[in-house]
Amino acid sequence: MPDTESVTRRPPGPDEPVALGIDPETLATLTGLRDRYGDMVSMTKPGGREAWFVNDPAEVRRILVRRHAKYHKGPGFERVKMLLGNGLIVSDGDVWRRSRTMIQPAFKVQNVHRLMSVMVDCTAHREREWRRAAEAGEPINITSQTSDFALELILRCIFGSDYETELAADGDNPFDFLSKDSTRDLGVVMKVRELRQRLLALIAARRARDEDTFDFLSMYLQATDKQGTPFSDDELLDELMTLIVAGFETSANTLNWVWYLLAGHADVERRMIEEARACLPDDGVPTPEHTTAMTWTQQVLEETLRLYPPVWLYTRRSIADDELEDYDVEPGTDIYLSPYILHRTERHWPDPGRFDPERFAADGTARKERPYFPFSLGPRRCLGEYFSFLEMKIHLGRLLPAFHLRRVSAEDPGLELGINLRSARDIFLQPELRQA
Numbered sequence: 001m002p003d004t005e006s007v008t009r010r011p012p013g014p015d016e017p018v019a020l021g022i023d024p025e026t027l028a029t030l031t032g033l034r035d036r037y038g039d040m041v042s043m044t045k046p047g048g049r050e051a052w053f054v055n056d057p058a059e060v061r062r063i064l065v066r067r068h069a070k071y072h073k074g075p076g077f078e079r080v081k082m083l084l085g086n087g088l089i090v091s092d093g094d095v096w097r098r099s100r101t102m103i104q105p106a107f108k109v110q111n112v113h114r115l116m117s118v119m120v121d122c123t124a125h126r127e128r129e130w131r132r133a134a135e136a137g138e139p140i141n142i143t144s145q146t147s148d149f150a151l152e153l154i155l156r157c158i159f160g161s162d163y164e165t166e167l168a169a170d171g172d173n174p175f176d177f178l179s180k181d182s183t184r185d186l187g188v189v190m191k192v193r194e195l196r197q198r199l200l201a202l203i204a205a206r207r208a209r210d211e212d213t214f215d216f217l218s219m220y221l222q223a224t225d226k227q228g229t230p231f232s233d234d235e236l237l238d239e240l241m242t243l244i245v246a247g248f249e250t251s252a253n254t255l256n257w258v259w260y261l262l263a264g265h266a267d268v269e270r271r272m273i274e275e276a277r278a279c280l281p282d283d284g285v286p287t288p289e290h291t292t293a294m295t296w297t298q299q300v301l302e303e304t305l306r307l308y309p310p311v312w313l314y315t316r317r318s319i320a321d322d323e324l325e326d327y328d329v330e331p332g333t334d335i336y337l338s339p340y341i342l343h344r345t346e347r348h349w350p351d352p353g354r355f356d357p358e359r360f361a362a363d364g365t366a367r368k369e370r371p372y373f374p375f376s377l378g379p380r381r382c383l384g385e386y387f388s389f390l391e392m393k394i395h396l397g398r399l400l401p402a403f404h405l406r407r408v409s410a411e412d413p414g415l416e417l418g419i420n421l422r423s424a425r426d427i428f429l430q431p432e433l434r435q436a
């Protein structure tokens with residue numbers, strides 16, 4: 001007689017193996033499995049590994065928040081490791097805990113506020129380019145514009161004045177391939193190697209200079225763990241690469257989608273312009289009070305992140321026994337969670353495809369009651385959330401009152417579902433100068 005106590009309870013799912021990656025086929029597969037089997041689905045991957053798709057909001061929260069220590073980062077992160085070594089986003093367990101404790105103070109709001117002037121400067125850089133394009137009647141590639149904006153910004157915030165004197169001095173920005181080349185092939189491996197060498201030299205020069213600068217590099221250099229030990233050079237390199245990659249592509253993609261959506265929603269755009277004119281000073285650096293007052297822009301950004309969460313699929317691998325609903329998770333199980341799918345599920349978000357920033361009104365229920373996690377949840381939640389809202393509010397608050405960006409094509413830009421959710425095609429918009 002089998003011992004009924006030891007029978008593992010698995011969610012329903014298909015008998016045949018299921019291939020899962022981080023790609024469009026996986027989105028179709030997961031959505032199909034959800035429709036057929038419900039919010040908890042188990043399956044076997046071609047190599048024999050067990051995998052679950054968890055689409056139940058309470059269980060998603062449990063995995064990311066209370067039980068997070070039972071789950072490590074999952075499949076897909078191997079490829080990212082090529083770029084980020086053992087930096088915060090890919091590390092687990094004690095290594096992650098130590099780094100997180102050392103890095104978190106750098107993201108305190110007072111520190112982020114000190115970087116607002118850099119956000120203003122990088123926005124002014126875009127404004128000059130867009131003005132030229134508007135006057136020449138030439139469309140801009142908003143996908144590369146937002147990418148260049150977010151990359152320049154994070155690099156200046158990390159390296160301060162070294163960015164201009166040491167990194168971009170010869171006009172050949174060694175980080176450019178990050179925004180231009182989305183493949184992670186051998187060429188990129190070589191470029192990453194070269195880059196690491198350059199950064200090592202820069203770190204050594206900084207250590208030797210011992211001057212009073214304020215940027216992420218200086219904060220990371222001063223950080224120590226509980227034993228008083230600072231980051232080694234290799235650890236520092238991994239953390240700097242992590243900050244660059246985590247910090248630019250996500251914000252860039254969000255801004256890309258915001259501009260695209262605004263070009264098709266004149267009423268939403270008008271309210272944002274009115275708000276920016278009322279809240280932001282005409283020139284100079286806004287204060288945190290100014291940006292906090294931009295509540296409509298905040299709602300627009302939140303709604304954009306509901307429709308297009310840059311990290312559309314999270315993967316985890318269980319490292320201990322767990323129980324989700326009435327099912328038993330065994331160690332070694334791959335777990336898939338998708339904000340993209342949950343954010344677009346009719347049961348949770350009525351008329352989910354409609355762009356409607358009113359969903360996030362302060363008196364609404366959206367934030368509390370509906371599944372929403374573009375920045376993840378729990379102890380591994382994004383560290384750059386506040387930073388990204390500030391940079392996006394300053395970018396939009398300054399550029400929207402100056403320019404209307406008109407769509408030049410009715411073509412849908414499509415979705416590229418990789419590690420990040422991007423538009424499949426670059427989006428071109430025609431800047432038109434607004435009357436003050």
Ligand code: HEM
Pocket residue numbers: 088089090100242243246247248250251254305309310311314315374375376379380381382383384385387388
């Ligand atoms: C719209 C903008 C952003 C979005 C949607 C976003 C989203 C996320 C998500 C979903 C994660 C967790 C990934 C996972 O657990 O698998 C994450 C982690 C992280 N993000 Fe962001 N991010 C954004 C901007 C930024 C910025 C601007 C920075 C830095 C300036 C940043 C720094 C980080 C770091 C350091 C982590 C790792 C945290 C950890 O593992 O402890 N992010 N982000």
